[in-house]
Amino acid sequence: MQTPPLPDEARADMLDHDVRRSLRGLPTNLADTIARHLVATALLLDDDPAAALAHAQAAADRVPRLPAVREAVGIAAYHAGEYATALVELRAARRMDGSGHNLPLMADSERGLGRPERAIAYLRDPQADELDPAARAEMLIVISGARRDLGQPEAAVVLLRDLATAKGAPAPWAPRLWYAYAEALLAAGRPEEAARWFTSAAAVDDGETDAAARAYEIVTGQPMPEDADAVSAEDVDSAEDVDSETVDAVELLGSAPTAADQQGLVGPVGPGDSSTSGATDTEEGDAAAVVVNPDDSVEADSAAAVEQTHGPSQTG
Numbered sequence: 001m002q003t004p005p006l007p008d009e010a011r012a013d014m015l016d017h018d019v020r021r022s023l024r025g026l027p028t029n030l031a032d033t034i035a036r037h038l039v040a041t042a043l044l045l046d047d048d049p050a051a052a053l054a055h056a057q058a059a060a061d062r063v064p065r066l067p068a069v070r071e072a073v074g075i076a077a078y079h080a081g082e083y084a085t086a087l088v089e090l091r092a093a094r095r096m097d098g099s100g101h102n103l104p105l106m107a108d109s110e111r112g113l114g115r116p117e118r119a120i121a122y123l124r125d126p127q128a129d130e131l132d133p134a135a136r137a138e139m140l141i142v143i144s145g146a147r148r149d150l151g152q153p154e155a156a157v158v159l160l161r162d163l164a165t166a167k168g169a170p171a172p173w174a175p176r177l178w179y180a181y182a183e184a185l186l187a188a189g190r191p192e193e194a195a196r197w198f199t200s201a202a203a204v205d206d207g208e209t210d211a212a213a214r215a216y217e218i219v220t221g222q223p224m225p226e227d228a229d230a231v232s233a234e235d236v237d238s239a240e241d242v243d244s245e246t247v248d249a250v251e252l253l254g255s256a257p258t259a260a261d262q263q264g265l266v267g268p269v270g271p272g273d274s275s276t277s278g279a280t281d282t283e284e285g286d287a288a289a290v291v292v293n294p295d296d297s298v299e300a301d302s303a304a305a306v307e308q309t310h311g312p313s314q315t316g
Helices: 017-022 028-044 049-062 067-079 083-097 103-112 116-124 126-130 133-149 153-164 174-187 191-204 211-220 233-238 244-250 253-262 287-291 298-310
Strands: none
Touching (some): 017 067, 028 049, 067 103, 083 103, 103 116, 153 174, 191 211
């Protein structure tokens, strides 16, 4: 495989300090090259995941026994849709460093490979109980999606309900969580509730998801116009074949978070699943964060979810 040229903006001093320390045993020039490839991986991850993967693989070709390097390859492969490669590399990194923080990515890669039942099994991994709050949320988003894949939408709703409806200020992962919860509600045949949650997600996601468009389409039955900023009652009045319950729902869309809060549904201002094709594009383990400073039943899954989000292991 041809080594990709290093971009000038990929400087070795941008590498995460802990990862940089792991390169100290290498010759200086090699350490600098590996560092720059890892930084390039992070810089290109969102815009050109294939190029990011090429840089990560270039680093792994030189130093295949460093867990941070194998992790970078796995993360980049995940973002590039190379799910089989992602699983191989993330498992290798886990064997090397013993960490389970990439379990959500591994589970979602199983989804991407069309194996939702294997994704669900990750919720019972002993290290799943040790995930931090953000990673736990991502894991539940992935498993909820896997339940939808298996045609079990009510189980998907149950998995996310407690975390999505928890009181308090929205966490950084709230847009993704609420989006995934809306997806589960929609799959379960509850479009009015789904519209509210899509709208709540849109209110806090800074345009990173298509939540607003999803809400608009549910309540009007039409694609959202490109220049539309919000859903209004007038939109519904002019739409065809919209039932009275949906009309009632759209009247809440302009202030859905407040309405939901009054019902005890969300916090003061108010999953994963902002990408619904293939895997969920989960954010836990993003390469930029890694290398650059800046018997399966509904009841079993529900119990596991409650234990993770409310049990003694939760720290935040």
